[in-house]
Amino acid sequence: MPELPDLTVYREQLARRVDGRELREIRLASPFVLRTVTPAVDAFRGRRVLGCSRIAKQLVIEFDGELFAVIHLMISGRLQWRDEPGASIPKRNGLAAFDFDSGTLLFTETSKKKRASLRLVSGRAELAALDPGGLEVPGSDPARFAARLRACRHTLKRALTDQRVLAGIGNAYSDEILLEAGLSPFKQAHALGDDEMTRLHRACLHVLDVWTARLREQAGDRFPSKVTAFHPEMAVHGRYREPCPVCGSPVQRIQYAENEANYCARCQTGGRLLADRSLSRLLKDNWPKRLEDLE
Numbered sequence: 443m444p445e446l447p448d449l450t451v452y453r454e455q456l457a458r459r460v461d462g463r464e465l466r467e468i469r470l471a472s473p474f475v476l477r478t479v480t481p482a483v484d485a486f487r488g489r490r491v492l493g494c495s496r497i498a499k500q501l502v503i504e505f506d507g508e509l510f511a512v513i514h515l516m517i518s519g520r521l522q523w524r525d526e527p528g529a530s531i532p533k534r535n536g537l538a539a540f541d542f543d544s545g546t547l548l549f550t551e552t553s554k555k556k557r558a559s560l561r562l563v564s565g566r567a568e569l570a571a572l573d574p575g576g577l578e579v580p581g582s583d584p585a586r587f588a589a590r591l592r593a594c595r596h597t598l599k600r601a602l603t604d605q606r607v608l609a610g611i612g613n614a615y616s617d618e619i620l621l622e623a624g625l626s627p628f629k630q631a632h633a634l635g636d637d638e639m640t641r642l643h644r645a646c647l648h649v650l651d652v653w654t655a656r657l658r659e660q661a662g663d664r665f666p667s668k669v670t671a672f673h674p675e676m677a678v679h680g681r682y683r684e685p686c687p688v689c690g691s692p693v694q695r696i697q698y699a700e701n702e703a704n705y706c707a708r709c710q711t712g713g714r715l716l717a718d719r720s721l722s723r724l725l726k727d728n729w730p731k732r733l734e735d736l737e
Contacts, residue, residue, distance in 0.1 A: 443517045446579075446610030447653040448669050449496050452521060454658070455665045456501070457494040459523060460542050465489050465505065466527060467541040474556040475537040475549070481509060481564045491542075497573050498605040499612065503540075510569050511540070512561040513549065517700075519558030522548040523665035576609035579646045587646075588639045591631040598634075598642070599627035599703050611646070614671040615653065617679035617704045619645045621688070626711045627696075627703040678704040 444452065468483045470476055476483075489505035496502065501521075503511040515521070519537070529546035531539045538560055540547040551558040563569050577590045590608065594601050601607050602616040611619070620627050623645035625638060634642065656675070657666070672680035677687050682695040686706040696703045696716055707713050 443499070443612050443614075443671060444515050444520075444669050445499065445612040445615050445671075446496075446650055447615070447657050448666070449499065449501060449515075449610065450654050451657045451661050451666055452669070453494045453496055453501060455523070455661060456503070456521070456547065458663075459544055459665070460491045460503070460540075460547070461493060463491050463542045463544045465491065465540060465542055467539075468511070469531060469539040469541065471531045471536045471538060472556065475551075475558065475560050476562070477559045478561045478563065481562055483562065485509060485564075486511065486562065496610070497569075498576055498609040500572065502569070508565050510563045512563060512569070512572055514559045514561075516551075516553075516557035516559070518553035518555075519549065519551045520669055521665075522550060522667065524548065574605040574609075576605045576607055578609050579611065580650060582643075582647075584640065584643050587643045588634075591634065591639065591642070594631055596631050597628045598625055598631050601631040602646075603701075608646075611650070612671075613701050614676070614679045615649055618653075618677055619649045621678045621686075621706055621709060622649055624709055626716070627705055628716055678706060680704065 465486055465488070468486055470483070486505060486509055489507060489509060492504045492506055494501065494503055497512070499514065501513045505511070524546040527541050527543060527546055529539065529548065531548060532550055535550045535552050536548065537551055537558060538549040549558070549560065561572065563572070577586060579587070591601055594604070594607050596604060598620060599616055602611050602619060603613060619642070623641045625642060678693045681693045682704060683692050685691065686693055686709060689706065689708045691706055691708040694705055694707050694715060705711065705716070707715055
């Protein structure tokens with residue numbers, strides 16, 4: 443799922459291409475993608491783009507007349523840009539197209555579950571209703587950050603990815619943040635000490651800043667074409683059983699529902715292996731408790 447660094451680059455590259463431009467048409471290829479009834483699609487025809495922004499993990503295109511197109515990519519949604527207006531929507535995974543006088547923004551989704559969405563809203567009050575309320579971490583005050591974390595009764599992994607707590611962080615970057623902070627993904631957020639909270643805040647700022655700069659440099663002047671949750675430069679996310687770049691121990695993984703937590707036992711949990719809900723129940727007493735048990 444695209445997260446804050448990826449969405450920031452999407453927003454910047456989209457703004458370069460559509461700010462001040464006229465929208466000629468919105469074409470829908472899937473009946474499932476549009477999740478609103480009013481305003482009608484036709485209300486956006488001929489409107490000019492005033493700017494592009496982000497609300498949590500949603501991209502927002504603002505048009506004159508206080509009309510907004512809100513795109514939620516979810517896990518498998520992606521955006522593509524074509525310089526020619528009226529470019530064809532991919533038949534296999536195309537959801538919609540925004541035809542501007544400068545080119546075409548294509549909205550696609552590889553998953554068959556059809557979770558990606560487009561919402562067309564009128565007025566800032568309706569737009570604000572789509573904000574889950576999470577704190578924007580970049581530039582955030584340490585005290586406000588700590589207050590948000592201590593007010594929830596979640597594990598750190600869940601707290602970091604809950605858009606009602608913090609905005610824009612997901613499964614991938616939360617793994618990287620927790621490694622840098624040296625904290626267990628299953629530690630309770632409200633139980634963090636002052637030093638741990640400071641480390642976590644600094645790790646959030648650093649990881650998001652570094653990855654935004656890295657993805658921005660990789661994109662250059664091009665519209666992002668290979669947005670993915672797995673990058674070879676990542677320290678732990680998607681690197682199960684590979685050596686931790688900090689200590690060399692094999693990266694561990696816990697899978698649950700459709701998510702996973704990747705962590706280094708030596709750097710984050712004092713060598714203790716966290717129990718996988720399904721495997722630990724299956725193996726019971728044979729489930730390894732510490733990193734040394736795997737050797």
